[in-house]
Amino acid sequence: MPYEVQGVIARGKGQKVTVETVHVPDPGPGEAVVGVRACGVCHTDLHYREGGIGDDFPFLLGHEAAGVVEAVGEGVSGLEPGDFVILNWRAVCGQCRACLRGRPQYCFATHNAEQKMTLADGTELAPALGIGAFIEKTLVAAGQCTKVSAEAPAAVAGLLGCGVMAGIGAAINTGGVTRGDTVAVIGCGGVGDAAILGSSLAGAAKIIAVDVDDRKLEWARDFGATHTVNSTATDPVEAVRSLTGGFGADVVVEAVGRPETYKQAFYARDLAGTVVLVGVPTPDMRLELPLLDVFGRGGALKSSWYGDCLPSRDFPMLIDLFLQNRLPLDRFVSEEIALDQVEEAFAKMHRGEVLRSVVVL
The missing domain is CATH 3.40.50.720 (NAD(P)-binding Rossmann-like Domain)
Incomplete structure (x- = not known):
């Protein structure tokens, strides 16, 4: 059944973000619902709020995230409820000219969920980088979920979803x-x-x-x-x-x-x-x-773009290096915060006081 959850919304250029109720539909074909465990506050989210990446307001912010798959739609294989995943914005298609030439890290047709998450009044939301993860649960394309070891703390693992990987x-x-x-x-x-x-x-x-x-x-x-x-x-x-x-x-x-x-x-x-x-x-x-x-x-x-990464190759490798104490990813986490502290985290980031504030749910 559909979910009613809380998410961080940017309603207009330069406006302070708000925490609002979001309607998340059941996953359709090729989609997954992920319970977000942690999401880093990335400068790209601030770019969205400031209108630097399009004007499709309102935006559902957040994209640098890790969580647990809660449901998958028809036709999804290799992913099931309970999997611990890092969300990525490079869901390779496998069919474009880059993929067919063996260069999937340059995929030209990466895809997102077909269905839209909405506000309580039915207004459709534009999720940041096709993810939208400052929220308790989010809807994504199944290909945006990269499975990694659940031994890694979500606050650390999620950072590979954007800035650290970049x-x-x-x-x-x-x-x-x-x-x-x-x-x-x-x-x-x-x-x-x-x-x-x-x-x-x-x-x-x-x-x-x-x-x-x-x-x-x-x-x-x-x-x-x-x-x-x-x-x-x-x-x-x-x-x-x-x-x-x-x-x-x-x-x-x-x-x-x-x-x-x-x-x-x-x-x-x-x-x-x-x-x-x-x-x-x-x-x-x-x-x-x-x-x-x-x-x-x-x-x-x-x-x-995205460190020219291939999530299925790079995320598990880097998480393994972290778990072997060979890659100190945890040093990037300056503080853990709640959903209603994202606006304050933007200010801290602008002042250069933090490397990463991480929303933990």
């Missing part, structure tokens, strides 16, 4: 960081620190963290940064070059998503080096670079 994947999957590389990471919030952690896991010889906040730079050291640069006091491009023999870093991860920091990343890389943009820009932003510099410096300029 950062680790930006370094390893997109940037191709490998042993002996020099890496610079610009922006040391949750995603940037995850990129630092991923670079360390991959064996990078030198990892340079760049930020404007000394507190964040200390966090970066905890995740494996070997050097830190406060860009309010030092030119970050010159600092990275001086720390790399004058050449620049092999890989620079831009985890801010602004034109000025992207330019820093571009000029802080070595010739034929790689820039990875994983920070999320807003629609109004524009970038201008001398085309001759783009040509003359060679290398690769890449964007990283």
